[in-house]
Structures are given as C-alpha cells and as structure tokens.
Amino acid sequence: MKLTILRNELNEAVQNVSKAVSSRSTIPILSGIKIDANDRGVTLTASDTDISIQSFIPLERAEQQNATVHRSGSVVLPAKFFVEIVKKLPNEEVNIEVGERFQTMIHSGATEIQLVGLDPEEFPVLPTLQEDQVFSIAGDLLKSMIRQTVFAVTTSESTPILTGVLWSLQDGVLKFVATDRHRLGTCKVQLDTDPSLSFSGVVISGKTLGELSKVIPDQNTLIDIVVADSQVLFKLGNVMFFTRMLDGSYPDTSKIIPTNFKTELVLHTKSLSDAIDRAYLLSREEKTNIVRLSTVEGGGIEISSSSSELGRVQEQLDVTELTGEELRIAFNSKYMLDVLKVIDSEQLFIGFTGAMSPIIIKPRDHENSLHLILPYRTTN
Amino acid sequence: MKLTILRNELNEAVQNVSKAVSSRSTIPILSGIKIDANDRGVTLTASDTDISIQSFIPLERAEQQNATVHRSGSVVLPAKFFVEIVKKLPNEEVNIEVGERFQTMIHSGATEIQLVGLDPEEFPVLPTLQEDQVFSIAGDLLKSMIRQTVFAVTTSESTPILTGVLWSLQDGVLKFVATDRHRLGTCKVQLDTDPSLSFSGVVISGKTLGELSKVIPDQNTLIDIVVADSQVLFKLGNVMFFTRMLDGSYPDTSKIIPTNFKTELVLHTKSLSDAIDRAYLLSREEKTNIVRLSTVEGGGIEISSSSSELGRVQEQLDVTELTGEELRIAFNSKYMLDVLKVIDSEQLFIGFTGAMSPIIIKPRDHENSLHLILPYRTTN
Structure with a gap:
C-alpha cells in the first residue's frame, strides 16, 4: 500500500x-x-x-x-x-x-x-447485513430522540437489558423507551416511511447511542438505518456505524404509565427548572437530592428542600393551570432536572396520581415525548 | 445584621x-x-x-x-x-x-x-502585618512570573520546601526560583521600587500562587505586596490575599546553573515545540517520555523518539545558529514541553554542557527567564 x-x-x-x-x-x-x-x-x-x-x-x-x-x-x-x-x-x-x-x-x-x-x-470482518428493513430519519431528529431518552438508561450492569434504549417502528411511528426502574423516558416521531415496515424489541446500548450522536454531523443529513437480525447499521454519508443489538427481552413498560391524574399542573419550564435547581443545591449536600413540591392555598405551588445541617430553601411559583386535588410529593431532584433539561417546550404538563405514584412530565406543545419519575416515599 | x-x-x-x-x-x-x-x-x-x-x-x-x-x-x-x-x-x-x-x-x-x-x-482573626516592606508590581507581570516558574515546583510532600517558589528582592530586582530537583525555572524583573528594600529566602507555596493568579484581575492593575515576618499580603484593589510563607530553608541553586556551554543552539521556539510534541506522543506510550536531540552532519538537529512496540518518530529541524561540539542527548519531553509553553520569545537559546549535564533554555529576546532540565542518563 x-x-x-x-x-x-x-x-x-x-x-x-x-x-x-x-x-x-x-x-x-x-x-x-x-x-x-x-x-x-x-x-x-x-x-x-x-x-x-x-x-x-x-x-x-x-x-x-x-x-x-x-x-x-x-x-x-x-x-x-x-x-x-x-x-x-x-x-x-x-x-x-x-x-x-x-x-x-x-x-x-x-x-x-x-x-x-x-x-x-x-482484523474482524464487518457483518454483511440483509437490507430488507431500511428506513430514513433526519440526523438532528435522531440526535434529539437519543437525547430525550438516553439519560434514563441504567448504568448498573446487573440488568444489562436496561442499559439500552428500546426501539420500535409501527405504522410509521418510531418510538424509543428507556428506564432504570426509577424513571422512564419515551419519545416518538412519525416518519415518512413505508407503513408495512415494522419491528419491535430492538434494544441498542445507551453508550453506543451516545457515541453515534457524536458522529452524526451538524448539517441536516438523512441517515439510513438498516435493522437486521442482531445488528443495526447507521449510514451517515461516508460513515457506516454498525452496532450489535442487546440480548434479552425488554420489560413491558406500557402498563406503568398512568393516563388519569389526581392533580394536573401546567407551568413555565424554565421557572420550574431554575427553582428545582436551587432546591437541588441544598438537597445535594444531604446526598439525598430530595426536593418537595406542594400545592399552596390560593393557587400556585411551592418547591422546597431542607437539610438538618444547613437549613432550608423554599420558593413559590406561579402556574398556568392547576386542577385536581391538593398535593405534597417528594422526588429525586436530579432525575427531575435531567427531564427538564430536555423538555423542548416553553410550558410543560405534570400529572400526579398521588404521593406514592408515578409523576408524568410532558411538553405542552406536542405529544412526542413523555417522562415518568417515581416519587420518594417519605414519612412527612 | x-x-x-x-x-x-x-x-x-x-x-x-x-x-x-x-x-x-x-x-x-x-x-x-x-x-x-x-x-x-x-x-x-x-x-x-x-x-x-x-x-x-x-x-x-x-x-x-x-x-x-x-x-x-x-x-x-x-x-x-x-x-x-x-x-x-x-x-x-x-x-x-x-x-x-x-x-x-x-x-x-x-x-x-x-x-x-x-x-x-x-472565625480566625486575620493577621495584622507590619507594613515596612511594601512594593508594587503590575498584575499581568506578576501573573507571568508565576506562570514561568510554578510548573517546576515539586508535588512530592517529602520535600515540602520545594513545593514552593523562592522569592527574593535585591537592588530592585524581584526574582523567582522553583525546582523539583529534575528541573528548575527562574524568572526576574526590574521593579521601580525603593532600592534599599530587600528580602530573600521567602518561599510561597506553588498551589497558593496558582490560586492567587486566578484572583488577579485581567485589567492591568498594580498589586501592592507586603512582606512581613512569616506572612505575605497581596493587595488587589478591594481584595486582600494573605498567605503564610513555607517554613524551612530553600537549597542554594545558583551553583548548578552552568554559564559555559559545549554546544549552543538558537532556533524557532514553535518549530521545536511542535517537533518535540510529536515525538512525545510516541514516548508517552512507553511511559518514559524520553525524547532525543542530536546534531546532524551538515547542520541542523534531529528530534526523535522510539518505542519497541510502536515504532519511531524522527524529524530534522533547521536552526538559526549552532556552535560547539556534536551532541546526542536524551531528556524528559514533558519537562521540555512545559518550558517551551512559557517561552515568550520567537527564538530561543539552548545551551548544553554534555550528555549528562544540565540543559539551559532561555528566550532569545531577553534575559528575564532561565530554565534548566537535567538530561536522562541513557546507555545508547
């Protein structure tokens, strides 16, 4: 040569x-x-x-x-x-x-x-894939879907299947799901693809998707995705990115997502994010990251956290809408901040099903993503 | 309150x-x-x-x-x-x-x-200092003097005095010295100060000087420095920075700096730095950082490094001046790169006193700084 x-x-x-x-x-x-x-x-x-x-x-x-x-x-x-x-x-x-x-x-x-x-x-020979199942997606859309979900995968090797993101394609809708059993992120998008093309149960390592994101160019290019038996191939112009699917079957998460809420909240994403960030700073010192959200009399909510050694942070926030029962709930503020960081909508919806039941967070402008966080079970 | x-x-x-x-x-x-x-x-x-x-x-x-x-x-x-x-x-x-x-x-x-x-x-009460010995220096000049020397202090706690930079002021010349016994950095500057003011043997922790650098504002402000019994105070506008001097006596390094050289070299700082950086990349894989410099027949020098597993990097460099004996010397390329990074002159001088003796590096434009590196004793 x-x-x-x-x-x-x-x-x-x-x-x-x-x-x-x-x-x-x-x-x-x-x-x-x-x-x-x-x-x-x-x-x-x-x-x-x-x-x-x-x-x-x-x-x-x-x-x-x-x-x-x-x-x-x-x-x-x-x-x-x-x-x-x-x-x-x-x-x-x-x-x-x-x-x-x-x-x-x-x-x-x-x-x-x-x-x-x-x-x-x-050097290992790259697999030759059956190119029966091929669909295309815009690079920045794929990046965004990865970003919406990948932070929710588990880092624990004791449940290897949950270190991946579950992909499915049905009726032209591509859907991603990720969960570490304490939280769940989902994201879907309607693609302009052959409706007869479908797959489910494809799980791709979160770490791999992170690496893939770095290779996707910033210019808006179409990416061809080939889903074969045990491999997925991403074609990005002159770059071919092959990955093995994770072995095992992904748990069914559809049933844990509530659709009826006892309390519903719509508010400004950035205001909530800033308030929780401040409360997080204190809760972090306690190593628990516990932050509380309560409805207050006369409307609005209060975000608070406390530390026996340091003190207390609290803040009242105006909300756009608040319906349903009074509420007092505690959650891992780090998990909540992870979600708020990726919500791409000025206003967001939060649905509560009780102090011990899943919290649902969605952008208000569209139905493309849905996040779930389990609350902390606290005694007070 | x-x-x-x-x-x-x-x-x-x-x-x-x-x-x-x-x-x-x-x-x-x-x-x-x-x-x-x-x-x-x-x-x-x-x-x-x-x-x-x-x-x-x-x-x-x-x-x-x-x-x-x-x-x-x-x-x-x-x-x-x-x-x-x-x-x-x-x-x-x-x-x-x-x-x-x-x-x-x-x-x-x-x-x-x-x-x-x-x-x-x-809360501890801050010391009240005798303000007999006070002098002023421009903030950016002090920052530069710290940068020229602080990387050469030792990180080893077995010789605490060498974790500091030695300061002295004599006839209006402020001088800094730092050494870890393998290399030495010195820097001096003529100040517009009362010539009767003098001190020596003041040693300030390298880590402290690093923190001080971060507090010095980018605008060119004068810093008043008070040298008292066991404390030094830096007055930066509304900020007062107090530090304890290190205990112990600093070794006399004046005698290890050669003034006569067997081989003298003047060359372009950036060309040398780039060439050593490439050779360093390979030597780093061997964990030794050893790079060789040799004079070549017909003029110029060669920079090289080798690794039994990976191979060899070599490069011939033109020089501005080369006088004295032929030479083949090995040194820690990381130490050399640290020096080349702070040389603020387009051309630099390197003086050699033999393959086993100190290497002296100086900017060519001025005499304000001088660096010394001990060579590696290699068999070939």
Whole structure:
C-alpha cells in the first residue's frame, strides 16, 4: 500500500472511526485502525466487536483531490498513537507507505514516522447485513430522540437489558423507551416511511447511542438505518456505524404509565427548572437530592428542600393551570432536572396520581415525548 | 445584621474568597464564609489558615449603590452551598438578615433561603502585618512570573520546601526560583521600587500562587505586596490575599546553573515545540517520555523518539545558529514541553554542557527567564 492523502480528510475519518476503538481490549488487533486503499478510495475501519465504524474517503470530492493511491493494499495501525499524531502532522499532505512485515512509513513535511503495522487479515470482518428493513430519519431528529431518552438508561450492569434504549417502528411511528426502574423516558416521531415496515424489541446500548450522536454531523443529513437480525447499521454519508443489538427481552413498560391524574399542573419550564435547581443545591449536600413540591392555598405551588445541617430553601411559583386535588410529593431532584433539561417546550404538563405514584412530565406543545419519575416515599 | 446587596457584586466577592475555603477542613467554622456589614460596606472573608482572602464591597462605587446596610453585624455561612446558590439567585437584589442564634434568611425574588449560620467570633482573626516592606508590581507581570516558574515546583510532600517558589528582592530586582530537583525555572524583573528594600529566602507555596493568579484581575492593575515576618499580603484593589510563607530553608541553586556551554543552539521556539510534541506522543506510550536531540552532519538537529512496540518518530529541524561540539542527548519531553509553553520569545537559546549535564533554555529576546532540565542518563 502506498498513498498520498490530505491531512484534514484523514484526520476527520480517523476521529470518526476512533470512537469504536476499545481502550481496554485484550485483543491487540482491536486496538488498531484498519486502512484499506484501492482505486475507489481509502477506507478506515475500527471495531470493538460491539460497535464497528467505517469511514470512506473518496479519491475526489467536489473537484478536490483528497487522495492518490499509488499502490493498493491494507494495514492495521496502532489507534491511540495514530489518532493523536494525525492531528499534529506538520504538512497538509501525508504520505503513507507499507513495507515488509507491515512496517509503515508516514511522511509529512520533515516528520518521518515508522510504525509497527499489523496484518489486516487478522482484523474482524464487518457483518454483511440483509437490507430488507431500511428506513430514513433526519440526523438532528435522531440526535434529539437519543437525547430525550438516553439519560434514563441504567448504568448498573446487573440488568444489562436496561442499559439500552428500546426501539420500535409501527405504522410509521418510531418510538424509543428507556428506564432504570426509577424513571422512564419515551419519545416518538412519525416518519415518512413505508407503513408495512415494522419491528419491535430492538434494544441498542445507551453508550453506543451516545457515541453515534457524536458522529452524526451538524448539517441536516438523512441517515439510513438498516435493522437486521442482531445488528443495526447507521449510514451517515461516508460513515457506516454498525452496532450489535442487546440480548434479552425488554420489560413491558406500557402498563406503568398512568393516563388519569389526581392533580394536573401546567407551568413555565424554565421557572420550574431554575427553582428545582436551587432546591437541588441544598438537597445535594444531604446526598439525598430530595426536593418537595406542594400545592399552596390560593393557587400556585411551592418547591422546597431542607437539610438538618444547613437549613432550608423554599420558593413559590406561579402556574398556568392547576386542577385536581391538593398535593405534597417528594422526588429525586436530579432525575427531575435531567427531564427538564430536555423538555423542548416553553410550558410543560405534570400529572400526579398521588404521593406514592408515578409523576408524568410532558411538553405542552406536542405529544412526542413523555417522562415518568417515581416519587420518594417519605414519612412527612 | 440586615442588608440589601446586588447579586453580581456579592457573587464576585464570594467567588474571590471561595478560593481560600478548605474543602477538607475538619474545623467546621473554616468551611464557612464570614460576612461583616457596617456603615462602610460589606466584607467577606474565607480562610484555610494557610491562605486567607478578604473581599470588600463598598456601599457605593461609581455612582452605583452596591449595598445598603440596614443593621450592622456579622455571620459565618456554609461556603459550599452559599457559593453555588448566590450564582443562581433569581433577582438582582438580595436581602440577607441574621436572626437569633445566627439563623440567616436570604431573600431574592420568590426564593427564600433559611441557613444555619455560625458565630463569627469563632472565625480566625486575620493577621495584622507590619507594613515596612511594601512594593508594587503590575498584575499581568506578576501573573507571568508565576506562570514561568510554578510548573517546576515539586508535588512530592517529602520535600515540602520545594513545593514552593523562592522569592527574593535585591537592588530592585524581584526574582523567582522553583525546582523539583529534575528541573528548575527562574524568572526576574526590574521593579521601580525603593532600592534599599530587600528580602530573600521567602518561599510561597506553588498551589497558593496558582490560586492567587486566578484572583488577579485581567485589567492591568498594580498589586501592592507586603512582606512581613512569616506572612505575605497581596493587595488587589478591594481584595486582600494573605498567605503564610513555607517554613524551612530553600537549597542554594545558583551553583548548578552552568554559564559555559559545549554546544549552543538558537532556533524557532514553535518549530521545536511542535517537533518535540510529536515525538512525545510516541514516548508517552512507553511511559518514559524520553525524547532525543542530536546534531546532524551538515547542520541542523534531529528530534526523535522510539518505542519497541510502536515504532519511531524522527524529524530534522533547521536552526538559526549552532556552535560547539556534536551532541546526542536524551531528556524528559514533558519537562521540555512545559518550558517551551512559557517561552515568550520567537527564538530561543539552548545551551548544553554534555550528555549528562544540565540543559539551559532561555528566550532569545531577553534575559528575564532561565530554565534548566537535567538530561536522562541513557546507555545508547
């Protein structure tokens, strides 16, 4: 393999695939990035067996010569060092040449780097997916759906299935669900897709979706998603992002979401968020994060928290609407703040079914997302 | 105590003094911020006994009413929570009232905070310094001198005196020295001060100087420095920063700085820094940080590093001047990069006294700073 490539093109591709490099892999080949060069272009691949990312650099793009391949071939280079050095090469042009026993020479300006390359034949082969089930979604919409749900997955490895987000597609509606048993986030969107296409029970690791979000470009591009037997493939222009589905069956959460409320509240999202943030500061010192919400006589609500050592924070808030029974409820303010951060509506709805029952939080402007938090059972 | 104060003024003062609050103090009163209010203004104080910071808010400044004191008095409030909540108060105006047993009420907008205050009588009294030895220095100049030296102090508690920077003033020249026995940084500046004023052997903790740097405003203000028996006081406008000197006598480092060199080098600072940075990336993987510098036949130098597992980085650099003997030397590239980061001159001078002897690095434009690094003793 012998090629000349623009540093910026190489760097962008390297940064994209680097997210799939495992930092703690015991299999040496997986700590590398595979480079394939042929007469179509240069392909970079990294894989930690759960995620694989492939980035393709065409020889030319928009009249610009990105790369010239003098001799086709492949090599695997040590990722950690390669990712850092590519950023810092002194010249816009980079020459890479693979010699005997995969010894690789990299030249850029006066810099000469000799790297111990590995045999590309040892690198895992990416799965070939049945492309029967394919649908498209705008990149920023997918990012938003991930953001709406991913914080609610569990970090506990004792219930591996709950470290993922449940995906389903039915009648053109794509739906995400995430829960850690104390809270739940759901999000759905109507896609312009073949209504006969449907799947359910697809669970994708929350961590993987976080990495995927970082690779989705800011420009509004369509992403093609291929759902196969045990793998999902995201096609983002020249980047292919493969992930394994999580094994196991996701619990049915539909029944725990109440639809009738004893107390209903509509209020300004930012005012509530700021007030809870202040109460959280005190509750954090107690390490409980418990904040209380109570209806007050004459209308409105009160947000409060207290600490035996430090004192008390309380604040009355005006509300847009308040109907139903009087209420006094306690919850984990960190969980509530996580939800309020992603509510993309000036006003929000909160529904209560009693001091010991789930709290439902929804944006007021649309029905695309719904969040649930279990209250704290306190004695007073 | 009862007062009304602008949130921004209170916040700025709180952020300044917060740097002296100890996060791991076992003495409860030291985890607080003391507030004193009287007819001149409001004073905030924090202390961890090594550092004390006091910030004064005058009632009026530039026609703006900063604070109104309705009733003089004092209280100590829990710092960690107070620092965070002041930032997030909803209204520009904050009311603070101290009641019985130092119970303190804070009102801002609809937010009501009740805090358990502590008795200000228990708070340590700040030292009263003999103001015989006072000199002034521009804030940005002091910041720069700290930056030039503070990275070279040791982090090892086994030689406490070397965790500090040695200060001396002689014939109007203020000089700083820092060393961890592997490297040394010095910096000096001619001040417009009474030439009869002099001191030596004053050692101030590097960590304290780091905190001081953060409090020095970006605007170019003169700082008055009072050097007393065992304390140094920095007066920065309305902020007073007290620090204890470190106990012990600082080693004499003047004799280890060579003045005659076997090889002398002048070259472009950024080119050298970039080349060493690339070589460092590889040496870092070996956990040694060893980088080599060699003169090459026909002029110029070569920077290189190697790793048995990964490979080799090498790069030839043009130099402006090269005189004296041929050379091949190895050093800790991290130490060298620390120095190159603070060299404020386009070209730099490096003097070598042999492969096993100190390396001297100086800016070429002025004689205000000098850095020394001991080379690695390697076998090849």
